[in-house]
Amino acid sequence: MLWVEHITRVRDEKDTQAFAELFAHFAPRVKGFLMKSGADASLAEECAQDVMAALWHKAHQFDPARASVATWIFTIARNRRIDIMRRQRRPEPEDLGWGPEEEPDQADVLTLQQETEALGAALADLPQAQRELIEKAYFGDLTHSEIAAETGLPLGTIKSRIRLALDRLRHAMK
Amino acid sequence: MGNEIKHHLNDAILMAYAAGSLPEAFNLMVASHLSLCDGCRTRAESFDVLGGEVLEQMDGGNAIDLRADSLETTLALIAGGPVAEPERKMTSCPILPSPLCDYVGGSLEHVRWTPVGMGVKQAILPTSKDASARLLFIPAGTAMPDHGHQGTEMTMVLKGAFQDEDDYFARGDVEIADSDLHHTPVADIHEDCICLAVTDAPLQFDRLIPKIAQRFLRI
Numbered sequence A: 001m002l003w004v005e006h007i008t009r010v011r012d013e014k015d016t017q018a019f020a021e022l023f024a025h026f027a028p029r030v031k032g033f034l035m036k037s038g039a040d041a042s043l044a045e046e047c048a049q050d051v052m053a054a055l056w057h058k059a060h061q062f063d064p065a066r067a068s069v070a071t072w073i074f075t076i077a078r079n080r081r082i083d084i085m086r087r088q089r090r091p092e093p094e095d096l097g098w099g100p101e102e103e104p105d106q107a108d109v110l111t112l113q114q115e116t117e118a119l120g121a122a123l124a125d126l127p128q129a130q131r132e133l134i135e136k137a138y139f140g141d142l143t144h145s146e147i148a149a150e151t152g153l154p155l156g157t158i159k160s161r162i163r164l165a166l167d168r169l170r171h172a173m174k
Numbered sequence B: 001m002g003n004e005i006k007h008h009l010n011d012a013i014l015m016a017y018a019a020g021s022l023p024e025a026f027n028l029m030v031a032s033h034l035s036l037c038d039g040c041r042t043r044a045e046s047f048d049v050l051g052g053e054v055l056e057q058m059d060g061g062n063a064i065d066l067r068a069d070s071l072e073t074t075l076a077l078i079a080g081g082p083v084a085e086p087e088r089k090m091t092s093c094p095i096l097p098s099p100l101c102d103y104v105g106g107s108l109e110h111v112r113w114t115p116v117g118m119g120v121k122q123a124i125l126p127t128s129k130d131a132s133a134r135l136l137f138i139p140a141g142t143a144m145p146d147h148g149h150q151g152t153e154m155t156m157v158l159k160g161a162f163q164d165e166d167d168y169f170a171r172g173d174v175e176i177a178d179s180d181l182h183h184t185p186v187a188d189i190h191e192d193c194i195c196l197a198v199t200d201a202p203l204q205f206d207r208l209i210p211k212i213a214q215r216f217l218r219i
Ligand SMILES: [Zn+2]
Pocket: B005, B007, B008, B009, B033, B037, B039, B040, B041
């Protein structure tokens, strides 16, 4: 149950040691994510600190039956990026606040963690060319046409590589 | 809810929603559809999971250095308390899912319609300028002008239904039109039709009168 207990310790005990370990793992990744999205190093550093501080304050909203810690941090970082770098709102679907009503069912938590790990393994196994396009789509803040302009690949090639990558990921999840 | 929806969002749109690279108007479309469609909501969540795994595996985890005092600064930030966030008002009405209620400031009764001719009314929603979102009211049986598309246009039915050369669209159904599609949507005769339409480029109308209408439609 990667990192879930760390979040629980931050939530229940305000455990700075657990937070420091989460920070060491995730803060550099969030900073890298923001830099690949076009932020300069100092803006990315500042935002990464904001994201990690939000993790502390929102720890009570984390629901391990609905998301892995990496997924949750990704959504916080993504929303922060839209807020800071694009100055736009991001409408959310109805009634989709994070937040457990009661203690999550351990079986649900385990299933979700296993599926997340399986998806991670499948992503790591993708052919390099497909994997890079998936990463660009997430980190580069680029539309498919902008990826086409940046990589010089035809738009059709990009769309079909991403489709192939998603097919492989789905297949690996069966 | 959602069981009869036949026309859904595609992977490209859902992935871009998860990645955060869509214009605000398209985010509003996605959030509105996900509010009505459990299937697409689950698919959208799996794209968040993929984003989390991309974050987890990125080489930057090793390559990017933090500032030396990064942790201390963050702990000081935490000690200062949480940043106040605007309260999310989750109102909804039988026709408009809550993301749309949020944009019209209440419910369907709060929509400020502008007539655009032939009984058609519209309300432009306040989004960023890189794309536009509007609600359309089309009286039962009325045809929209025949038109093509320069960019991408997505239309989701909220009430009633419409038919074009391709198919039949009812509540929750999304039609995704690009430059290949040239169509004449007609509202179902049985009921007035209300749609959410978003586009990243002006629509192209074919006839003189619709071109004048286009100026009034501001699209
Ligand atoms: Zn759907």
